[in-house]
Amino acid sequence: MTTxxxxxxxxxxxxxxxxxxxxxxxxxxxHIVLDNFLDPDIAEEAARTFPxxxxxxxxxxxxxxxxxFGNTQMETWTPQLQRIANALMSAEFVSFVEQLTGIESLIxxxxxxxxxxxxxxxxxxxxxxxxxxxxxxxxxxxxxxxxILYLNxxxxxxxxxxxxxxxxxxxxxxESVSPKGNRLVIFTTTDDSYHGHPEPLTCPEGIARKSMALxxxxxxxxxxxxxxxxxxxxGDGIKSLAIYxxxxxxxxxxLAKRRLGLSDAAVSNFLGRLRPGRSKKPQG
Numbered sequence: 001m002t003t004x005x006x007x008x009x010x011x012x013x014x015x016x017x018x019x020x021x022x023x024x025x026x027x028x029x030x031h032i033v034l035d036n037f038l039d040p041d042i043a044e045e046a047a048r049t050f051p052x053x054x055x056x057x058x059x060x061x062x063x064x065x066x067x068x069f070g071n072t073q074m075e076t077w078t079p080q081l082q083r084i085a086n087a088l089m090s091a092e093f094v095s096f097v098e099q100l101t102g103i104e105s106l107i108x109x110x111x112x113x114x115x116x117x118x119x120x121x122x123x124x125x126x127x128x129x130x131x132x133x134x135x136x137x138x139x140x141x142x143x144x145x146x147x148i149l150y151l152n153x154x155x156x157x158x159x160x161x162x163x164x165x166x167x168x169x170x171x172x173x174x175e176s177v178s179p180k181g182n183r184l185v186i187f188t189t190t191d192d193s194y195h196g197h198p199e200p201l202t203c204p205e206g207i208a209r210k211s212m213a214l215x216x217x218x219x220x221x222x223x224x225x226x227x228x229x230x231x232x233x234x235g236d237g238i239k240s241l242a243i244y245x246x247x248x249x250x251x252x253x254x255l256a257k258r259r260l261g262l263s264d265a266a267v268s269n270f271l272g273r274l275r276p277g278r279s280k281k282p283q284g
Contacts (some may be wrong), residue, residue: 006087008039008182016099023100023186028167028174028194030101031187036181037149042080042215043182047153049078050210053119064246065127065230067200081117081212088147088214099217101188104143106216111137115213120161122203127230127243128166131189131215134225136257139171141217147186149212150179159203168192170231179209189215194231227254 014034019096023032038046057073074082087093089108098106109115113135120126131231135141148163155161155178162176163185187193201209230247232240 002178006038006042006084008036008043011037014096016096020100020102024102026177028165028172029188029190029192031165031185032100033177033182034186036182037184038084038182040182042084043069043151044153046078046080046084047151047181047210049080050119050151050208051077051117053121058119063250064242065228065250066131067124068118068120068126070114070116070118072112074110074112074116076201077117084149085212085214088149088212094216097145097147097186100186101145103216103218105218106144107141107219109135109141109215109217112213113137113215115215118209118211118270120201120209122205122207124201124209125198125200126195126196127198128164128170128233129228129230130192130194132226132228132254133191134221135217135221137261138217139225139258140221141219142221142223143189143215143220145186145216146189147184147214149214150183150185150211151212152179152181154207155179155181155203159207160199160201161197161203161209163195163197166194166231166233168194170194171234173233174211175214179211191226198233224256225258227251253271 011034019032023030026032050069053069055076057071057076059070059072061068061070071077074085077085089110094106094108098104114132131143133143133148135143159180162178164173165175165177166173187195203209227250230243232243236243
């Protein structure tokens with residue numbers, strides 16, 4: 001793959017046609033982990049200048065199944081982060097993803113529906129789930145591929161935060177991918193591509209789990225949209241009931257979002273005004 005200058009030596013030698021078989025055969029669903037993806041200096045600066053959770057551009061995803069913050073407003077990002085995002089949405093990179101996954105006519109999402117920058121502090125988590133299936137403003141777009149770029153300056157496995165990949169029957173965790181800095185994970189999204197990092201982070205104060213998420217879609221789909229499908233794990237016990245009830249509530253919210261044109265940011269800010277304690281933006 002010939003690449004734009006943000007990509008590092010690890011990416012310049014990638015051949016999608018050679019990686020496609022490895023991607024397709026990966027368990028529990030097609031995926032690949034690519035290390036040293038960005039130029040090291042660019043990755044270091046992006047991690048160092050990754051913005052704090054300090055303004056209305058950040059959305060609170062704080063509920064039973066999630067504790068994280070997201071920013072989809074690219075104009076508020078640092079120039080380096082914007083440069084990286086543009087490279088990952090470029091025609092050249094999208095072509096690479098198409099060859100890798102075998103999915104044609106992929107569309108990069110410049111609105112970052114559910115994606116963008118994600119920041120989780122100590123105690124943060126994201127329960128195991130399969131992603132929502134349809135774009136919230138482009139009704140015929142189906143979500144097909146996720147790309148998650150980790151931008152941590154340092155990360156110890158003892159802090160948790162590894163991306164867990166689970167079997168469709170939710171009986172077995174097959175893989176845990178540490179959120180190591182300058183690591184890109186690409187995987188196919190389906191109704192049962194279950195993933196997440198469900199255990200609360202134990203990173204020290206001043207450290208955050210930082211990532212950039214980009215999603216790729218295909219157009220022309222008429223099937224009914226499905227909201228994020230959270231799942232409990234074996235051994236979750238009574239917690240399983242809370243996960244299920246929260247999932248049902250989020251399904252109602254997702255439907256309202258689609259019908260009324262609501263944004264996560266607008267709802268987050270509204271809830272924050274109603275409950276000031278919940279709207280606090282902790283630093284990390």
